[in-house]
Amino acid sequence: MDAHPHPPTVLIDVDGTISDSLPGIRAGFLAALAAVDEPTPEESFLARIAGPPMVDSFAALGITGDRARRALAAYRAQQAAGGWADTRMFDGWPGLLDGWRAAGFRIATATSKGGVFTRRVLARFGILDRFDAIGAADDAGDRRAKDEVIGHTLRMLGLPAVRRAGYRPDDPDAAGGAGPGGPALAGVVLVGDRSHDFAGAHVFGLPAVAVGWGYGDAAERARADEIAADAAGLDAAVRRLLAGAG
Template sequence: MKDNSNKTLLFDLDGTLVDSFPGIRTSFLHTLQEMNWEIPTEERINRVPGPPMEWTLQDLGMSPAQAQEGLKIYLKHYGEVGWDMSSDFPGMRDLLLRLQDEGFRLCTATSKGEFFAEQVLKKFNMFELFEFMGAAQEDGPRRTKPAVIKHVLDSVGLTDPANILMIGDRSHDIEGSAEFGIDCVAVTWGYGEASEWEKARYTATSVAELEGIIHEWV
């Protein structure tokens, strides 16, 4: 078997490993209702997963202070209700098991907060499959995808971008990894759009296709 021990795969969480949209949507709408804020179109709501929530709230017209208030409301509701409404994408845990058996180093690089990321990964028995869980801070400066990726690189000691591959579904995954010279596979079963995926080095429309791309990348 080929030695893959020097190859590291960075996995996004929401929209890549799990479908967390039902809970994100519920907690997002709860936040807007609590703040008496206008509810956007369903098309706009569909693009909420991915970027930090405070970015989304500011994009809707909130001031930075209002967005921080909204973030607190969102996190409280998500912690009580939203996080447990997620489901795993079929075949992804089995793929992680195969990749682990093949010697790949597996890490997450998610904009989801550390506490919720761990809860969701444990819910679907994925937590133990990752060497390192890279996630955002619920209450701290590490909020953006580049900041999370840097945290992973520094924590695990990764220096050669040629030996690292990012797997995600949104432009934040693609652009964030590109800042470090890391190629990205865009998966189409998540929350992104074709205009986002076209910026990625690779695009996968199924778990089987993703597995093939990883093997070709090596």
């Protein structure tokens, strides 16, 4: 793992990967819908709102333009009032992060959650100090999509953010993985739970590991390069992919 000029690096999604945050996100989403007089959708829709940018979920319901701006403001107000804390940490994370740091890995988030709430959640879990950088959505709302967040995070870490594919999170037939030419940026791997995570990683030629928990379904996880059923499997997959980047 010493053939590239930077430390082995792990980029990690937060909602659905580290944080079981759907209860708080769901409550904020319902507050946002109420603010713009939008009827409550079916539970099958609400079960999938954690992970993608909130404006994407609004758009899927036909909430755009000024209505979307008002809905997003209501969502953020609910989160700021304490909704962000309605979460728990999935099992195994402190040990994973400590093990990777002991191995000399650099660790950063790459999340569509805003930076302020990302830091609050990680601090609540007692793991904020394990991260070298917090890559997140722009709290002002200009950087939301996962490919934008990953590109921003790579630049924060002093790494090139060179695109080699389009961002196609909703296309199950989109090409994934590092491709036949090998990874565009060796020694970096992304961990997530939704198709947005894997599609965003593949924009930059990064391999991705899908966690078997979280909010993605089997079809979404199939778009990742590896799938980890538990913390031990995730540790092995990350180390294997980083070693393979040589």
